[in-house]
Each structure stands twice: as C-alpha cells, then as structure tokens.
Amino acid sequence: MSVYLAVFIVLSFMVWIKCIYYRHRKNVVKSLKHVMNVLPNRDTNGADIRALIVTAHPDDECMFFAPTIIQLVELNASVHLLCLSEGNYYNQGAQRKQELRKSCAVLGIPDSRIAIVDHRKLPDDPKAEWSVSLVSSLIVNHMRSHSFNMVLTFDGSGVSGHANHTAIYKAVSHLASTGQVPNECCLLSLVTVGLFRKYISFLDILFSWLLPSSLRCLVGSQGYRQATDAMLCHRTQLLWFRYLYIILSRYLFVNTFHIIPQGPKNLKIY
Numbered sequence: 711m712s713v714y715l716a717v718f719i720v721l722s723f724m725v726w727i728k729c730i731y732y733r734h735r736k737n738v739v740k741s742l743k744h745v746m747n748v749l750p751n752r753d754t755n756g757a758d759i760r761a762l763i764v765t766a767h768p769d770d771e772c773m774f775f776a777p778t779i780i781q782l783v784e785l786n787a788s789v790h791l792l793c794l795s796e797g798n799y800y801n802q803g804a805q806r807k808q809e810l811r812k813s814c815a816v817l818g819i820p821d822s823r824i825a826i827v828d829h830r831k832l833p834d835d836p837k838a839e840w841s842v843s844l845v846s847s848l849i850v851n852h853m854r855s856h857s858f859n860m861v862l863t864f865d866g867s868g869v870s871g872h873a874n875h876t877a878i879y880k881a882v883s884h885l886a887s888t889g890q891v892p893n894e895c896c897l898l899s900l901v902t903v904g905l906f907r908k909y910i911s912f913l914d915i916l917f918s919w920l921l922p923s924s925l926r927c928l929v930g931s932q933g934y935r936q937a938t939d940a941m942l943c944h945r946t947q948l949l950w951f952r953y954l955y956i957i958l959s960r961y962l963f964v965n966t967f968h969i970i971p972q973g974p975k976n977l978k979i980y
C-alpha cells in the first residue's frame with residue numbers, strides 16, 4: 711500500500727512540475743513586460759530586450775545565472791555579460807578568462823558581448839572591500855554605452871555571501887537610489903535562498919513557483935544540460951564539490967528575481 715502511495719506522490723509531483731513549466735512558458739513574456747514596465751497590450755518580444763548580467767568572477771555566469779541567460783537567449787534577447795574580475799585569486803586569471811568565454815559560448819553569449827574588467831582595486835578576494843563608487847561608475851558607464859533596458863545581478867546576500875558579489879549589489883543599489891540609472895532600464899536582483907532550498911535541485915521549482923518574485927526563469931532537462939556543459943568549461947574550478955553543486959544546486963534549474971526600486975531621476979537644472 712505504501713509503495714502505491716509513494717508512486718502516486720512522485721507521479722503527482724512530476725505532473726505538477728510539468729504544469730509549472732507549461733504555465734511558465736505562457737507567462738514569461740508577461741513577467742518580462744511587467745518588470746520592464748511595458749504596457750501589457752503593447753507588442754513586445756524578446757528581441758526588444760537588451761540585458762546585462764553583472765557578475766564578479768568567471769563561473770558566476772553559469773553557477774548562478776544560467777537559467778536566466780538560457781531563457782533570455784531563447785527569447786532572442788540581446789544578452790551581455792560584465793564580469794568585474796578575472797578571477798585571479800590563485801593567479802589563474804588568463805586561463806579563467808578563456809574558460810569564461812567558452813562557458814558563455816555554451817550559454818549563447820558571443821565574445822563581442824562579454825566585458826571582463828581587470829582592475830587592481832577589484833581583486834578576486836572574499837576579504838577585499840570593493841569600492842562602491844568605482845564599481846557603480848564601471849557599471850553605469852557600461853549601461854550608458856550599450857543602452858541596456860535590463861540589468862540583472864546579485865542581491866544583498868550574493869547567493870554565497872561572497873563580498874565581491876554583495877559589493878555589486880551595493881553599487882547597483884547606490885545607482886538606483888541616487889537616480890543615476892538610465893531611463894527605461896529596470897534593475898533586478900537574484901534572490902538568495904536558504905541552504906535547504908539551494909541544494910534540492912529541480913525540486914525547488916515548486917517553492918520558486920509558489921513564493922512571490924518579480925521574475926522567474928526556469929529551464930528543463932535540456933537547459934540543465936547546457937548549464938552543466940557551461941560549468942564544465944571552468945576546468946580550473948572543477949574540484950569534487952563542484953560536481954556536487956552540479957547535481958544538487960537549484961540555481962542550474964531556476965532563478966528568481968526581485969526588482970531593485972529606483973529613486974527619482976537625477977535631473978540636471980540649467
């Protein structure tokens with residue numbers, strides 16, 4: 711009897727996940743319009759989106775943002791990456807830059823849309839305090855030169871709590887609160903979940919669906935394989951716990967975002 715019950719529960723769960731994928735496919739463009747503040751009746755498709763993902767290290771793009779990049783690329787959005795360090799903690803910067811480019815190629819970001827910063831004041835170091843004014847000026851200059859209408863980055867907990875990740879959130883929040891974000895550009899922060907949810911793989915899709923967020927990006931088995939292939943491009947990082955991460959992390963299946971609220975625009979008075 712208990713075997714039948716277990717089979718019933720597993721099957722129901724799989725059907726539920728399937729329904730979530732189906733509904734997500736139908737609603738993702740609507741959610742994107744909502745976060746971009748586009749009127750629901752206005753015709754918008756993915757090709758109107760110019761998205762910038764801002765990360766701290768080579769491998770952040772696939773470890774944390776793969777579902778988002780894959781989903782946006784599928785919608786024909788123009789997806790760019792700004793990585794604020796070469797990941798030189800173990801003096802492997804040159805190699806890690808190459809790995810990043812390979813990983814991005816797997817995810818669908820061409821070389822021409824990748825910018826990697828190498829600045830002595832922005833070391834790859836969890837103990838380093840990155841300057842908010844330096845990081846925010848690098849980000850806003852990049853935003854202005856490419857006319858992005860969507861910027862996605864870490865939240866205040868930075869998924870792993872790494873100081874370089876949280877420094878980016880502080881810088882983007884600073885731009886938002888001081889009205890320096892170019893018009894019609896929305897800012898989104900990647901939700902950090904607790905340890906339990908972080909390591910229950912695709913099962914977290916259910917929690918991510920039920921809990922409120924401004925935007926959700928989900929991938930199925932094909933997207934998961936793509937995310938895994940991108941992770942495997944970072945050969946210098948492939949220690950045993952990375953393989954566990956690939957098996958267990960929800961961030962290879964689902965990303966959820968909150969909108970970073972913006973203050974009044976910084977108007978110039980002549």
Ligand SMILES: [Zn+2]
Pocket residue numbers: 766767770872875
């Ligand atoms: Zn990182």
